Amino acid sequence: MASLTPAERLRIAVEADETRLRMYRMKLLRARPGMGEWEMRGALMNWMSDGVEFPDMSRSGPGKAAGLSAPQVNSLERAYARLADAFDSLEAPWALAGSLAVSARVEPRYMSHATVIVPVTDEQVVQDILEGLTDSGYHLLTLTERASFERLDGGAEDDPMGPEDFEIIRPESGRIAEASLVDEGSSDRELYVDLCFADSRIEGEIARAAERLEILPGQFVPVARIGHLIALGLLSFSGQVQRPVPAAFVEMDRINSDQVFTGIRVEADLDLLRDAAGDEDLSLAREAVGLIAERETYPSLNLRAELASFLRR
Missing domain, CATH: 3.30.460 (Beta Polymerase; domain 2)
Structure with a gap:
């Protein structure tokens, strides 16, 4: 990608926020297909108020929330x-x-x-x-x-x-x-x-x-599925991804910094998955971890212990 102007970077950031809003709306609709627009608006406002900045929802006109039903x-x-x-x-x-x-x-x-x-x-x-x-x-x-x-x-x-x-x-x-x-x-x-x-x-x-x-x-x-995503997230730390620890930020070349920042992203994903996982998801995660161990994907990694530690956090 060529060097971007400040205006282009701002547009890309706004688009990412719009996409987050629309994607979260689809998640809500999967959970409650009959949710009305104003109930949806309230649910989205509650979500956005948790430290997340999004575009003004009123800009699409009365009764409409930007990013919800916009066709663009x-x-x-x-x-x-x-x-x-x-x-x-x-x-x-x-x-x-x-x-x-x-x-x-x-x-x-x-x-x-x-x-x-x-x-x-x-x-x-x-x-x-x-x-x-x-x-x-x-x-x-x-x-x-x-x-x-x-x-x-x-x-x-x-x-x-x-x-x-x-x-x-x-x-x-x-x-x-x-x-x-x-x-x-x-x-x-x-x-x-x-x-x-x-x-x-x-x-x-x-x-x-x-x-x-x-x-x-x-x-x-x-x-x-969530259980498989948990297993994959834990497995990623057995390879080139580094867990985000303060010492890793002291001196990093480009490759090491990519590994550490990927670790930050994976760690954040795992936190979200743990909070969202139900009994069926955890059962699937244990099954997946068991299959990975049986197939000796990474013989030196005790993924069952990693999963147990992850669930105790």
């Missing part, structure tokens, strides 16, 4: 529509996860980062998907391969190793675990997308259990 679609919402169209056109199962899924299910906060689950392990199919996305206007940023290390010298696990002391073992399938992309379909809006093929090894269960929700007026997207 802003650039952020067009980016979401491009995301859904791009993945629907692939004719492969997929599900929205990450911060955007948390925004759709619980409370809209982080609006420019999406995680998409695509349960595919065939390398050629993965390549075809990535090519299809680039043809749709997405730019590939990074690829993450799944690999493990096997010692060749018979030494103890904590002994130092040189390049000649280990062998890299790559799986026969599911080699590409993740890809990061950015939507370049708009000159003034970036939507970052983390694409997960085989990171958790429960991508199939997540996609099959996803619910197709109307996250914005007229925009229907398969969204991962």
